[in-house]
Amino acid sequence: MKLSSVVAGLSAAVVAFQGVAYAAQGEASLLRPPGAQGEKDFSARCVKCGKCIEACPYLALFPAPGDQGFATGTPMVDARSQACRLCEDFPCVDACPTGALRDVEQRLDVRMGTAVIDEDLCIAFQGMRCEVCYRTCPLIDQAITIDYRMREGDAIHSVFAPVIDKERCAGCGLCVERCVVDEPNVAIRIETHAERARGGA
Structure with a gap:
């Protein structure tokens, strides 16, 4: 042999x-x-x-x-x-x-995973302008877009809310690396294949 x-x-x-x-x-x-x-x-x-x-x-x-x-x-x-x-x-x-x-x-x-935003931690949802995840995305305006709207119950501040397209997000993690929020956790994470199969972590 x-x-x-x-x-x-x-x-x-x-x-x-x-x-x-x-x-x-x-x-x-x-x-x-x-x-x-x-x-x-x-x-x-x-x-x-x-x-x-x-x-x-x-x-x-x-x-x-x-x-x-x-x-x-x-x-x-x-x-x-x-x-x-x-x-x-x-x-x-x-x-x-x-x-x-x-x-x-x-x-x-590429389908490494899917970005998931924690709206309680993301400063964009609190009325502060931040487009870091949006600007750093290699699939900008495809995997991630910005929803511009007035903040509910607030006549002064707008919300520049990042929106993830789960069908197009590659899950590369650049948004996670560049997220300006650090405490207690970053405001965006990647849901992996295994987590998705289990219905989310």
């Missing part, structure tokens, strides 16, 4: 084992790189080779920490510290040898 056949067989067995292990443990709520097709599919295919992490020119990808169980070592994004820049040539997708990242040709193909 050829060595390449043995290696291919072992790789397939590892991927199959990972899929069973992840399913038994439950899905991790991690923000995955562009091209991930849902947490179950991604976790069944990713072999933690690190090639996508090495390929990222913005150092936005890093291995999941040790408290993530079987997901430890898989690539993830911490949007608050360094969001995905949605590179037009998607080097992370090209670098993936197993198809864990795939089917992405343009920014509108």
Whole structure:
């Protein structure tokens, strides 16, 4: 038997084992790189080779920490510290040898997650003008728009409310990284594939 056949067989067995292990443990709520097709599919295919992490020119990808169980070592994004820049040539997708990242040709193909705004924390909903998330979005006027209106019960202040289009938001996290609200939490977050599958976190 050829060595390449043995290696291919072992790789397939590892991927199959990972899929069973992840399913038994439950899905991790991690923000995955562009091209991930849902947490179950991604976790069944990713072999933690690190090639996508090495390929990222913005150092936005890093291995999941040790408290993530079987997901430890898989690539993830911490949007608050360094969001995905949605590179037009998607080097992370090209670098993936197993198809864990795939089917992405343009920014509108990316579905990392969906931005969710906490209206109680967002200063735009309190009558202060802030368009930071809107201006930083790589899909401006597509994934995020601004709803200009008068603040209810306030004849002086307008609301410049950010509105997320869930069908177009790539979930890159640039809005999270740039959000000016910091306490007690940022006013916008990314709902991951796993959270969406569970009906929201």
